[in-house]
Amino acid sequence: MDATHDDWKRRAQTLDLPETHHIDGSPHAGGGTFTVVSPRDGRPLADVADGGAAEVDLAVAAARRAFDSGPWPRLAPAERGRTLLRVADLIEAERADFALTVSLEMGKPITDAYDIELRALINTFRWYGQLADKLTDASPHTAPDALALVTREPAGVVGAVVPWNFPLTLAGWKVAPALAAGCTVVLKPAENSPLSALRLARVASAAGLPPGVLNVVSGSGPVAGRALGLHPDVDVLAFTGSTAVGRHFLRYAADSNLKRVWLELGGKSxxxxxxxxxxxxxxxxxxxxxxxxxxxxxxxxxxxxxxxxxxxxxxxxxxxxxxxxxxxxxxxxxxxxxxxxxxxxxxxxxxxxxxxxxxxxxxxxxxxxxxxxxxxxxxxxxxxxxxxxxxxxxxxxxxxxxxxxxxxxxxxxxxxxxxxxxxxxxxxxxxxxxxxxxxxxxxxxxxxxxxxxxxxxxxxTVPFGGMKQSGNGRDKSAHALEKYTELKTTWIQL
The missing domain is CATH 3.40.309.10 (Aldehyde Dehydrogenase; Chain A, domain 2)
Known part of the structure; x- marks a missing residue:
């Protein structure tokens, strides 16, 4: 985008910043608020809804209903893919506002926000949108009097917790493949950068994502993040952040329903x-x-x-x-x-x-x-x-x-x-x-x-993730879908 420093500053003065949770397809203002401060100048940007266990419960319940009885997991994969492509198109239409939101909330230079962060987000939704109907199941050769089927099914409700350094890129790397697989999602952005994630939820609903399929709860890690990690109705937890916090999510899984936990953690490269x-x-x-x-x-x-x-x-x-x-x-x-x-x-x-x-x-x-x-x-x-x-x-x-x-x-x-x-x-x-x-x-x-x-x-096309205390599992590529699907074997005696 060809814009000057003054152009961006003027645009910032009138930027519409979402301040409420996005639950079951609608804004939700429950809980208290916390102030998002811009590192650019130390000034408040917005007072954002501060979610706790109650808001997480509402979001997970919406995601559970959408998964258990809603249309999203039951749509033809091609239709899910077309919806993800519409999400990408609407992000592209609001690319400047998305980039400006990221720049204001976490300090990323506007050129990098527009050219790199938003390019990554748009490409991610398009890539998984195009991939959605290209996955295949398997039918292993077995005895002549039996038929074996190995199918990939959506894993269920996904809790995604993402950091502030690439708030949209990393959200996209988790949300897009989870949605392509037919899962429903509760996204908890970092306290420093909730505004861009709330904007993403708003755009996703406008693109036709059914209510409850993508929910965003803003709040702190020790409260909202912990509630999501401990929730018994969350089937998969995907986290990017520090190794120390990653350990907490493993404990939350052990203390609740043994949900699968996928971790992309720190580095010293x-x-x-x-x-x-x-x-x-x-x-x-x-x-x-x-x-x-x-x-x-x-x-x-x-x-x-x-x-x-x-x-x-x-x-x-x-x-x-x-x-x-x-x-x-x-x-x-x-x-x-x-x-x-x-x-x-x-x-x-x-x-x-x-x-x-x-x-x-x-x-x-x-x-x-x-x-x-x-x-x-x-x-x-x-x-x-x-x-x-x-x-x-x-x-x-x-x-x-x-x-x-x-x-x-x-x-x-x-x-x-x-x-x-x-x-x-x-x-x-x-x-x-x-x-x-x-x-x-x-x-x-x-x-x-x-x-x-x-x-x-x-x-x-290539996977991303770590070894040792940098985590497990992979974002990006078709391999990311392994995190959000379950393998089922069906054996039919002929």
Whole structure:
């Protein structure tokens, strides 16, 4: 969209922000309210309905009715697919308002919100809409006097809990395949970013989604999220967020109905640059882009840069130069490369990591300071450390901010050992011109996704998810439908 900084600011002044839950196809204002504050300037955006156990009960009951006796699971898959395509079309028609909502509520630069976040959401609904009628069941060869059928059936009511860093992308990755499979959904967005999810529910109803098929309850994780995790009428729980909270959902499942829990959790992703990288300058540029994109608030962010000692200073300096050149500023300015962190509390946590790293001997090469304080926003400089101890908190813990740790190695075995020396296993990168090395390292890395001579590339045809404490199950691709379906065997004696 060709719009200026002033255009976006004017549009923000008149933007219609939904403030109520969406339950059984209609707005619902039950419960108290909480204030959503924009990290752009620290000002209130909206007072949003604060859901608790009562609102979750209503939403789950609506989803259960819609699944047990409503039309959605019983529609022909092609008809479900056409509805998802209509959802995508209506999102496209409101693309600017969706992007502006995301930018205001969590600080994503408007260019990234419009070009990347909304593109991902629209493509996700279209992809699963097109896939809905292309799934097949199986009839294994068995004895001549029997017929065996293996069918995939929708799993039931899905609870989806998503974070604030990609509030629409990650909601789409869960909602679209669940709906394509014939499930009904209760979505609980993060407290920092409920507005875009509520807008999505409104659009989905307008596209013809029957009442109760997609419900959105805004509220806190410890209250609304917990109620959803413990609810006995939720059949599947899909969560993206921190590893610590993921553990809670596993406990909720154990304490309730043993619902299946699918987790996409944290990361501490290594990015390995070898001396034979096909383009070392491009590798350095991508390393800088990867850690500072979305303010570093990404579970896949390549927060550990592993560089061969022979090129370490060259690569590190190139990353520093790019960090210093990044434009940090108002997310409504199309020229902004890095907006504010999502909240004051999160900024304090990230700065705590920075100060602890300095105290334990890491060398701060650039950044590490809060900026633009006069705006009231939560802005932080892009930050680079080297000489980071391998056993330090900065090396082990997910910072979830624009903070890069640089490590050096002397041989490939050392690089792989260092890359795998983490509790996480979400993503990794490796840069080499040697095909054999690329294959060997990719196999050796314990990560759900390995990028070779690139980072954060891919499309909806490939699955996404983690190993180790980065979770289980997969979003994206046809494999995502495995989370939202049950296999049934029917044996017919002839």
């Amino acid at each position: 290594p990015n390995i640059i070898l001396p034979d990288a096909p383009d070392i300058e491009q590798a350095a540029a991508t390393a800088a882009w990867g850690i500072f994109f979305n303010q570093g608030e990404m579970c896949t962010a390549p927060s550990r840069l592993l560089v061969h000692s022979s090129i370490a200073e060259r690569v590190t300096q190139a990353v520093i130069d790019r960090a210093r050149a990044l434009r940090v500023g108002d997310p409504l300015d199309p020229a902004t490369a890095m907006g504010p962190l999502v909240s004051g509390d999160h900024l304090d946590r990230v700065l705590g990591h920075v100060h602890a790293a300095i105290d334990t001997g890491a060398r701060l090469r650039t950044g590490g300071e809060r900026v633009l304080t006069q705006t009231g926003g939560t802005y932080l400089q892009p930050t680079v450390f080297d000489r980071v101890a391998k056993d330090s908190a900065l090396a082990r813990d997910e910072v979830f901010g624009p903070v890069l740790s640089v490590f050096t190695f002397d041989d490939l075995d050392e690089a792989v050992a260092l890359a795998n020396a983490t509790d996480y296993g979400l993503a990794a990168g490796v840069w080499t011109a040697n095909l054999s090395t690329a294959h060997q390292v990719s196999r050796a890395l314990r990560a759900g996704t390995v990028w070779v001579n690139c980072y954060e590339e891919g499309d909806l």
